[in-house]
Amino acid sequence: MTDMIRTEGLVKRYGKVVALDGLDLVVPKGTVLGLLGPNGAGKTTAVRILTTLLDADEGTVEVAGLDVRREPDKVRERIGLSGQNAAVDEYLTGYENLDMVGRLYHLGKTKSQQRARELLDRFDLDEAADRPAKTYSGGMRRRLDLAAALVADPEVLFLDEPTTGLDPRSRAQMWETIQSMARGGSTVLLTTQYMEEADRLADDIVVIDQGRMIAHGTADELKTQTGGERVEVVLADSADLSPAQTILTGVAVGDVQVDEQTRRLTAAVIGGVDVLREVLQRFGDANIALVDVGLRRPTLDDVFLTLTGHTADEVSESPDESSAGSDRGKSRQKEAVR
Amino acid sequence: MSGLALALADGAVVAKRNLIKIRRVPELLVWTTMSPIMFVLLFGYVFGSSIDVPGTSYREFFIAGVFAQTVVFGASGTGVGMAEDMTKGIVDRFRSLPMARSAVLVGRTGSDILYNSISIFVMSVTGLIVGWRIHTSVLDAATGFLLLLAFAYAISWIMAYVGLKVASVEVVQNASFMFIFPMTFISNAFVPSQSLPGPLKAFSEWNPVSSVVQAVREAFGNTGDFPPAEAWSLGHPLLYSLIWIGLILAVFIPLSVRQYNKAAMR
Numbered sequence: 311m312t313d314m315i316r317t318e319g320l321v322k323r324y325g326k327v328v329a330l331d332g333l334d335l336v337v338p339k340g341t342v343l344g345l346l347g348p349n350g351a352g353k354t355t356a357v358r359i360l361t362t363l364l365d366a367d368e369g370t371v372e373v374a375g376l377d378v379r380r381e382p383d384k385v386r387e388r389i390g391l392s393g394q395n396a397a398v399d400e401y402l403t404g405y406e407n408l409d410m411v412g413r414l415y416h417l418g419k420t421k422s423q424q425r426a427r428e429l430l431d432r433f434d435l436d437e438a439a440d441r442p443a444k445t446y447s448g449g450m451r452r453r454l455d456l457a458a459a460l461v462a463d464p465e466v467l468f469l470d471e472p473t474t475g476l477d478p479r480s481r482a483q484m485w486e487t488i489q490s491m492a493r494g495g496s497t498v499l500l501t502t503q504y505m506e507e508a509d510r511l512a513d514d515i516v517v518i519d520q521g522r523m524i525a526h527g528t529a530d531e532l533k534t535q536t537g538g539e540r541v542e543v544v545l546a547d548s549a550d551l552s553p554a555q556t557i558l559t560g561v562a563v564g565d566v567q568v569d570e571q572t573r574r575l576t577a578a579v580i581g582g583v584d585v586l587r588e589v590l591q592r593f594g595d596a597n598i599a600l601v602d603v604g605l606r607r608p609t610l611d612d613v614f615l616t617l618t619g620h621t622a623d624e625v626s627e628s629p630d631e632s633s634a635g636s637d638r639g640k641s642r643q644k645e646a647v648r
Numbered sequence: 649m650s651g652l653a654l655a656l657a658d659g660a661v662v663a664k665r666n667l668i669k670i671r672r673v674p675e676l677l678v679w680t681t682m683s684p685i686m687f688v689l690l691f692g693y694v695f696g697s698s699i700d701v702p703g704t705s706y707r708e709f710f711i712a713g714v715f716a717q718t719v720v721f722g723a724s725g726t727g728v729g730m731a732e733d734m735t736k737g738i739v740d741r742f743r744s745l746p747m748a749r750s751a752v753l754v755g756r757t758g759s760d761i762l763y764n765s766i767s768i769f770v771m772s773v774t775g776l777i778v779g780w781r782i783h784t785s786v787l788d789a790a791t792g793f794l795l796l797l798a799f800a801y802a803i804s805w806i807m808a809y810v811g812l813k814v815a816s817v818e819v820v821q822n823a824s825f826m827f828i829f830p831m832t833f834i835s836n837a838f839v840p841s842q843s844l845p846g847p848l849k850a851f852s853e854w855n856p857v858s859s860v861v862q863a864v865r866e867a868f869g870n871t872g873d874f875p876p877a878e879a880w881s882l883g884h885p886l887l888y889s890l891i892w893i894g895l896i897l898a899v900f901i902p903l904s905v906r907q908y909n910k911a912a913m914r
Contacts, residue, residue: 358740361744362743362744363740363743363744383746384746386744386745386746387746389744391740391741391744393737393740393741395736395737395740396737397736397737397738397739397740397741398737398738398741399665399738401668401669401672401673402665402668402672406665406668410661410664410665411741411745413658413661414658414661414742414745414746414747414751415745415746416746442672444672458741
């Protein structure tokens with residue numbers, strides 16, 4: 311199998327801030343790689359370098375077998391990019407946007423127009439085709455942006471946080487679209503902050519933090535690594551915190567997190583509902599009253615806590631890649647603050 | 649496709665996109681046409697009643713000046729357009745496409761030629777209404793209009809560079825005024841160079857705005873009975889203007905394209 315994306319020792323600095331610190335990525339043809347990490351981890355920087363928008367300071371980058379630095383134009387002919395901020399012209403209609411992109415890929419007039427119609431139809435935008443993109447909802451703009459990335463039927467597709475800021479329905483639609491593209495044999499690099507999204511869409515997941523890879527594997531492998539599900543209990547009385555912690559430690563994989571303020575305890579467990587039943591039993595036996603109890607899948611926070619010892623939120627307070635000396639990155643910066 | 653053909657073809661696609669915006673936001677066109685009318689009326693009636701020009705009416709004398717000033721002012725729109733584009737995600741789209749690196753600039757400056765043509769047309773009609781006349785041949789008049797458009801095109805590239813350099817719409821507007829006001833007022837656009845004191849007179853004589861205005865005046869036959877200018881620049885205004893236009897383009901096209909690639913790399 312050929313590798314459609316390959317980076318080695320990718321380094322990018324913004325002044326003193328190191329956005330990428332020796333990142334290695336390999337994406338075989340026809341697979342979906344999920345690049346998972348919090349804001350400021352370096353996901354967008356990596357995508358920008360891979361799509362020729364940014365020069366790396368060190369390292370080698372190959373996309374579709376081509377050296378990105380030496381033959382950027384040939385790379386551009388073979389890739390599609392859908393970014394975090396829908397990169398469509400708001401004064402142009404959906405149709406005009408896609409037609410323009412087709413012309414700029416040099417598909418010619420007939421092919422560009424035909425492709426624009428096809429994609430508008432496929433992305434459920436045919437009714438809005440002749441309305442300026444300004445009037446589109448957030449979800450529609452994202453779909454149009456994704457359609458623009460697909461105009462030239464690219465060999466490699468880059469999706470930078472395709473569902474950030476979308477409502478649940480639009481997110482589900484976007485997932486379906488990406489899944490059907492993956493089934494169609496596209497090579498996709500997808501960045502996301504959501505474990506669930508990477509889980510659903512990616513064959514292979516790379517978790518990055520502060521510009522470095524901190525974990526790599528399939529969704530299942532990562533979940534095992536981060537301890538399967540989480541049991542979470544909220545106590546009625548904070549006097550029970552200590553015995554409750556003892557009970558949970560008995561079933562937990564690793565440490566039990568205790569939040570005294572909210573009287574919430576969280577423990578990583580393996581075994582699902584059986585463990586939950588066991589936990590309830592023990593709390594009952596010890597006569598500890600619970601306000602709330604639940605079993606949930608690990609979130610990105612949990613993955614980070616396990617892998618790095620700090621949560622994703624704490625990471626996002628560190629200098630972000632886009633805030634480093636760029637007045638162009640304002641909109642991205644806002645995204646990061648949020 | 650060769651580099652130039654690619655730049656022009658892709659530039660045309662971008663220009664079309666810029667022009668669609670006029671259709672979607674017609675207010676832009678209203679403003680583009682209202683301000684030239686205002687300039688013609690303002691200068692014609694305010695200065696026209698207080699300045700004497702030998703051998704011709706002030707309204708005939710100043711119209712070339714208003715034309716030049718308006719297209720130079722209009723060029724700041726190129727800078728604003730570039731700065732606006734740079735703050736939007738669309739530039740990332742453009743830069744990820746296999747299009748000519750210069751296409752966004754070629755398209756922007758190209759579509760601004762249309763803006764300038766519209767404002768010159770509107771000003772001409774307004775001028776004719778308030779008493780301006782062309783006293784020469786159609787060919788001479790056409791030379792005058794083409795020179796204005798060519799000069800405006802060159803200034804557009806300067807402003808495009810400024811727009812890329814500062815990448816903020818508000819700053820572009822303020823920065824371009826710092827350049828436009830002295831360039832247009834210390835010239836022979838509204839006051840004959842001869843009447844200015846020493847250093848200002850020299851600046852005015854060698855200011856390309858003056859030579860463009862002088863060449864356009866000659867093309868329209870609006871020069872009046874002034875003694876021939878002493879400075880070489882005003883003696884050969886068309887040639888001197890063309891040299892400037894060539895120089896500006898030779899410097900600012902490569903500079904702007906480089907700045908576009910650099911600015912977008914951030």
